[in-house]
Amino acid sequence: MTDPNTLPEQYTLPAMIRALGRGKSGSRDLSFDEAAFVMGAILNATITPAQLGAFLMLMRVKEETAEELAGMVTACVEPLTVTPAYPVDVNWPAYAGKKKQPSWYLLAARLLAQNGISIFIHGGGEHTQGRQYAIDVCRVLGIAVVSSLSEAQVELQRSNICYMALADISPELSAIIDMKAELGLRSPANTLVRHINPLQAGLTLQGMFHPAYMVLHHQTAIRLGQNNNLVLKGDGGEFEVRPDSLTAVAIHDCVKSDQHKIEPVLARRALRPDKAQLEPLLALWDRNEGDGYGQAAALQTAALIVSALRGVSLAGAQATVEQWWAQRH
Structure with a gap:
């Protein structure tokens, strides 16, 4: 996942929501890094309630892609993942x-x-x-x-x-x-x-x-x-x-x-x-x-x-x- 400190300037929450919600001809899927960026904002509580609701429902209507899911999952697991003392099957x-x-x-x-x-x-x-x-x-x-x-x-x-x-x-x-x-x-x-x-x-x-x-x-x-x-x-x-x-x-x-x-x-x-x-x-x-x-x-x-x-x-x-x-x- 891209370091949030090096993300392009266009990586803002309004820009991500706009990408999802510009209608049939203007909306698009998010990239892996864009989806990870939004999920990072959710986990860090830097997203407003209005932005969160908009993001979740726009994704629901559009339907998520594997690339978007992978980006969101990666953002979620990076702070969670541990290496167990013994392998888990x-x-x-x-x-x-x-x-x-x-x-x-x-x-x-x-x-x-x-x-x-x-x-x-x-x-x-x-x-x-x-x-x-x-x-x-x-x-x-x-x-x-x-x-x-x-x-x-x-x-x-x-x-x-x-x-x-x-x-x-x-x-x-x-x-x-x-x-x-x-x-x-x-x-x-x-x-x-x-x-x-x-x-x-x-x-x-x-x-x-x-x-x-x-x-x-x-x-x-x-x-x-x-x-x-x-x-x-x-x-x-x-x-x-x-x-x-x-x-x-x-x-x-x-x-x-x-x-x-x-x-x-x-x-x-x-x-x-x-x-x-x-x-x-x-x-x-x-x-x-x-x-x-x-x-x-x-x-x-x-x-x-x-x-x-x-x-x-x-x-x-x-x-x-x-x-x-x-x-x-």
Whole structure:
């Protein structure tokens, strides 16, 4: 990112807002450095409330580009990023919240951690009523909720897994996401937080719901140099494979980028619950109770991650996680 002290004179907040808002023929996308400049102003509180609202909504209407997202993410992570004492395997953002199916992906995370794979989960924006958010599930499943990156490193060395709220990672970004209630619309912050990787995990994940965002997340990851990255059109927008339908996934590693479809392992579509509940997660993990959907979702999600981490086929990874599942107690 360009040093703010050496930015051209035209790098002012009114100039950036004008570039975005001059209408169909006059507006344009921001460059990487311009987007980073605006995000820096947001984080440093040198932007006025009017400028912030204008920027967020103009970006929302225009729709952010991968170059803009990469610039904003870079501005966010530069003051946050730390080098952990031990490598972290997986950076797992969990921001969508489950509406119907329980959070089976957190059983996948717990299973992976139990077998030596370190996982840093982060989330926030719990503003939609009736959804099951990661922070609440983690507490029930015994996954530690930490309040600092130093505490996260200690917990990852102890148990291979922890959750940290965005409000503790970046209060400024958390406040922007919470503005949805005031503005009525999501903002670019809802997209860019999925690319924050403060502990420099080797594998980065992004879950999303709307198909158009798959390409955007994929291109942003490449621009950020996330050389082992998975983008998943997951259940409810979380990083969770749906075992009863085709699941689209974009894969990027240091050799190539590609898109795949994961075939369903269940013969028919599952009946969707009216509301995501906690009890089915505990019943499945503790007592193997359930209709098969939850276990298939957890194991397929875990297998996809093992495949990316170890460079093995999805079928081979599936056999591994099935063995882990049988031996989890």
